[in-house]
Amino acid sequence: MENRDFLTQSIMWIVISIGISITVAMFIPFPYSWIVIIGIFLSWNYWRFRKMNKMGSGVGMFGSLSSPFSGNSVNYYCMSCGTKHREAACPRCGSKMKRVG
Ligand SMILES: [Zn+2]
Structure with missing residues (x-):
């Protein structure tokens, strides 16, 4: 059951991340879009890590x-x-x- 939740969440994150990447790439020209995407993912991973950490504070x-x-x-x-x-x-x-x- 936990593995299934984890899988569902992983797929959801991948879909969202692809959506964000496409959206950013559409509105921001090439070299800057990469900087923005990398920035988003770094802060996002940090946020997820913080959220996971709450369980074992x-x-x-x-x-x-x-x-x-x-x-x-x-x-x-x-x-x-x-x-x-x-x-x-x-x-x-x-x-x-x-x-x-
Ligand atoms: Zn004690």
Whole structure:
């Protein structure tokens, strides 16, 4: 089910990105259209990355990228009380600050 959602979203993003590229290329002359398109995609990827990061807020890139897919390879340690856990927030003190260990 998650894979299907991911696929649907990926196709949707590809269709939207092609639409944006064509629209930009139609209205802006060649060398500048590329700059605009690249700028749009860079900020867009950044925005998507930020959105994905919200799920595992406070974690580094490695932890947030691996946590939705692999459930057993990464452990988190609460930065407030040091409890080892795999939840979004610490089950003991509720803090969302954690580090990967
Ligand atoms: Zn804690």
